[in-house]
Amino acid sequence: MVDSKSAKETDLTQVRHENPRVGILMGSASDWPIMKAAAQALENLEIPWEARVISAHRTPERLTEYLRTAEDRGVECLICGAGHAAHLAGVTAAQTLIPVLGVPIASSALQGFDALLATVQMPGGIPVGTLAVGSSGAKNAALLAAAFFARHDDQVRKRLAEFREKQSAAVPETPY
Amino acid sequence: MVDSKSAKETDLTQVRHENPRVGILMGSASDWPIMKAAAQALENLEIPWEARVISAHRTPERLTEYLRTAEDRGVECLICGAGHAAHLAGVTAAQTLIPVLGVPIASSALQGFDALLATVQMPGGIPVGTLAVGSSGAKNAALLAAAFFARHDDQVRKRLAEFREKQSAAVPETPY
Amino acid sequence: MVDSKSAKETDLTQVRHENPRVGILMGSASDWPIMKAAAQALENLEIPWEARVISAHRTPERLTEYLRTAEDRGVECLICGAGHAAHLAGVTAAQTLIPVLGVPIASSALQGFDALLATVQMPGGIPVGTLAVGSSGAKNAALLAAAFFARHDDQVRKRLAEFREKQSAAVPETPY
Amino acid sequence: MVDSKSAKETDLTQVRHENPRVGILMGSASDWPIMKAAAQALENLEIPWEARVISAHRTPERLTEYLRTAEDRGVECLICGAGHAAHLAGVTAAQTLIPVLGVPIASSALQGFDALLATVQMPGGIPVGTLAVGSSGAKNAALLAAAFFARHDDQVRKRLAEFREKQSAAVPETPY
Amino acid sequence: MVDSKSAKETDLTQVRHENPRVGILMGSASDWPIMKAAAQALENLEIPWEARVISAHRTPERLTEYLRTAEDRGVECLICGAGHAAHLAGVTAAQTLIPVLGVPIASSALQGFDALLATVQMPGGIPVGTLAVGSSGAKNAALLAAAFFARHDDQVRKRLAEFREKQSAAVPETPY
Amino acid sequence: MVDSKSAKETDLTQVRHENPRVGILMGSASDWPIMKAAAQALENLEIPWEARVISAHRTPERLTEYLRTAEDRGVECLICGAGHAAHLAGVTAAQTLIPVLGVPIASSALQGFDALLATVQMPGGIPVGTLAVGSSGAKNAALLAAAFFARHDDQVRKRLAEFREKQSAAVPETPY
């Protein structure tokens, strides 16, 4: 179940997956409260993941190093969250063939308009699939990756279908 | 090669693929000049596609019908382009487990800000991977789908890698 | 009187009308604090209403089911409130001939700009009459519906005229 | 049929209806190219209308005079189009119980953002149902009025249903 | 001195001037915390003023009545503050030859962008001199009126010059 | 008459007034097509004016020199038009007690949003009365100055009243 409000929420900081299929990258450790929504959704779908702090600006070489091994290690999708003039998703996409999803984070005075435009408005040739600003977007990035995985992974497909059913069922009939 | 400026550009309107892997949906036939950039990119990568005009507002039932068969027919990704208060991508995503990518189109007075926000700001639970406003976004939607396909399709992977190399090589050293 | 500050404010959660003329739909139960302003205004005008949580994205089938009976049950207007990329009003309007009013809700980082544009910028052919972002808009949606009803309902017309008079009279001469 | 591209489009400037049900008001004669989309849609639905140029700023008294007779003459809905800091819809709504729909027009450097916000962001108590910027919005204002009329007018209801069916049928299957 | 932080700040709510030169109008009593900055600045410059709550939407007739006597009573400038789709300044300017200054107030979710555009973007022919959003704007409206008055009023001119000098002198050399 | 479309429009470039009451300043000669609307309106009201190109950035000393004599020469109001990060109005207001009106000009890619915010959002203490972006704003700046002058100038008052009457009368009843 991909519901971050579930009673027995995993302590994500204790999770270590051997062969992560999704890499969750973020520009700063302070982005974790937003980006953990992606980790939680993946955990609920039993898709192994890993999380890294990689700043496009402060640690560009770390990004290159990370990407050198990511594909070999089986990483199939990268979810990149960043704020301000969010370059992380675009710069990542420029260096790898692994598909990249971007999550804009509202961490500047401009409330995420800057991160949104800096993530989504990629020029033709290097795509970044962009989700909504904030934790809704982080959760949805995980769900979108899962939807692509589902084609070749019946377990993920089954869990995703269940999640969608439970999600629908969890909507109350009346608001009070 | 995914370059819409290539000398022998395909006449896309004559293309009919038997088993399309990507469905390109658009809210109006007038969106085709933008959305054909997705078709061209897929054609260049030899990924079979189909294009349909399906308005979320004027033909909601047609959407439901289309989706009823799409998964069975092997459609693995849907690329939805729309302008104004672009609902097509979100409404599609709500009705299928096939992953949905959205392309905002600047067809109103507000120059695409409306279509961008109406596409990308999906609430948590139903993801739409959004690309840039306009034909850059349409092309990139195709490339992003291809990147996901590449994991299980060596031919697509090879062509995508070649496209990226050619794209890099096509950048001139100096601007004149 | 349509004044939500009135001394003996109704406990709206206890209200059940047999033949509601207005359906208040909202994408999430968390939208109720905004949307109850519509319910209160209708209650004050003695126009029967009902409230439902129907997510355009998480429960699309529930919307179709609801609309199947709404017209037969005599619902004459639908007021749809949603946040983020607010599709509820547009998707509802696409499936019914009942007139639809939209209330954008500021529930994302972008402060309602996304919900406003996603609600109001409907393409030609499927109208959504959009009110202001937030509870002012919810209240006004009720009042606009009442104004349309008044043509054929002298009681509503009388109460609306009284409301407007009281509203004018309640504006103090000086600000202190 | 509410299709402004129909072969035998009426010469709207020759139309004079005896008992108009809808008044189309606009701030300037230069708004007519936009606002005629409302007139055409009403004409197609055989709903009698009248069009007036009434500037909220340059002819405030003309507005008061017009409204003095409008209700008595049977006008059931006012559609107000204006650009810049569009006040016409709000000022009209302040002076009448007739329901008011607003159409923002993009006639300033700010491309309709000003007219949109000045029309839709009405404070609680005086509603304006706002449609999209430009001629899509004008057409939709007519359709929304018709939807409200349909409740008590089987002819309008029938024509509206036909329009919607034809509109759906007119969407081509493929974009080329 | 026009400094609202002055030690012996007037209790503005006790002030009653016989022959006010400036009328401070506001759409709601809740705008007073912003608009009192205009009153304070005028009080400091010893320019008599009066404050009224007049809603362009809820009390349009009260505005007409107020304006009927304002010019005769010697009111030389009107300062109009309003939020949301702020129409007060424009509607006032449409009905009088007294110069009108507008103060947008950030009272909606859109943080004053709506009030700013609805106040400043007046079409040609009916001017509203607009100041900044919020209390800076309210204070400056008073100062601008005073600058116009100064031409024919040596006392105001002298006090304005003194205010400006004190204001300059009050700027510290260093920020700590 | 303040109508720039009048049959015998003055050749403004030939006008030289001995004792200008209004100084029209603009940041660049290329702003004249916009700012001449202010000149024309003043000319029609028979208020003497002068026009100067003074760049806040390229000729700051020229501004200081101009202001040194302006008040002595009887200039009673300054109308400042500028584009981009329009500083002219604010910088002028900082150096003089003459009231300053600002006209934002849409001369950059950002379509006047930059000039509007840079003109209107003055901090408390130094006011700039801002009009709409473009020639509507330039015309209205002249009319606002005239409204202030009218208090002590019966001729201006009479002409302004006539202009307003003619302006109202020139609004056609119907749009075609």
Next chain:
Amino acid sequence: MVDSKSAKETDLTQVRHENPRVGILMGSASDWPIMKAAAQALENLEIPWEARVISAHRTPERLTEYLRTAEDRGVECLICGAGHAAHLAGVTAAQTLIPVLGVPIASSALQGFDALLATVQMPGGIPVGTLAVGSSGAKNAALLAAAFFARHDDQVRKRLAEFREKQSAAVPETPY
């Protein structure tokens, strides 16, 4: 080290450098909490600086006086922070050949959009190098000045390189 979180952070208010190379100007003492990030970064790089409150609007003459001596005293760069319609950087650049960097501050209702556009959108001929809104921008202004100084100052160059290395090293591998 340019890290404002360093354990032994300097008490900047006690710092007095004899021959400042950078002048930090701000429109109001209330801007210091933002602008001190520039001071701290310079202090850490051992680049002497001075801070002054100089309002472009309230103390224009103080700016002229300051600039008269700044170049002679060896000031090589000016960092100007201001909010609202931020004119300080542009006005400074207009009066000196010393390079000017601008820091927009979010002190109005419009959250820094006004200060950003008013600082960055300078017309051709008078440059202002603009940094991000807020303290990130203030810190970066110091770092950009240092980067220019580094060409002729091996000490600064060495410290800047060390800062960048430490900054990279301080990014944690994982976010928890």
Next chain:
Amino acid sequence: MVDSKSAKETDLTQVRHENPRVGILMGSASDWPIMKAAAQALENLEIPWEARVISAHRTPERLTEYLRTAEDRGVECLICGAGHAAHLAGVTAAQTLIPVLGVPIASSALQGFDALLATVQMPGGIPVGTLAVGSSGAKNAALLAAAFFARHDDQVRKRLAEFREKQSAAVPETPY
């Protein structure tokens, strides 16, 4: 003289400087019509420059290669122009100690708002001095670099001072 309208404008495409002090980088050859304003300004100031097309996204390795030699070759400043989600300036700044200036280019539907925010909103630690959107910004980037160079280069200083004087002198007194 830094005036791109000068009679004997250089054919920039024929210029080859041996030891360029400024590198003008742009994301696409199509950016040259904007970026040549930087080249022309440098040429006029006799500051040697070079121009390269380097896409942050399509040729990330080319950027790394370029930067490997740039500092050794004596490049003292990099001017980076890009459109859409403009990452070039930020990515360049992340990899070098050479100071970086950014020029946003309006090449998408969003008219440069995307490029502006993606360039200027850099997080703390990696600065990009950003100029205005478009050719004004390109010209000003050159002038800002020159202002920093002037400290240690009397020739540049002299030419810059002359440019400023000529620029001031070229402003006409009146607009016609």
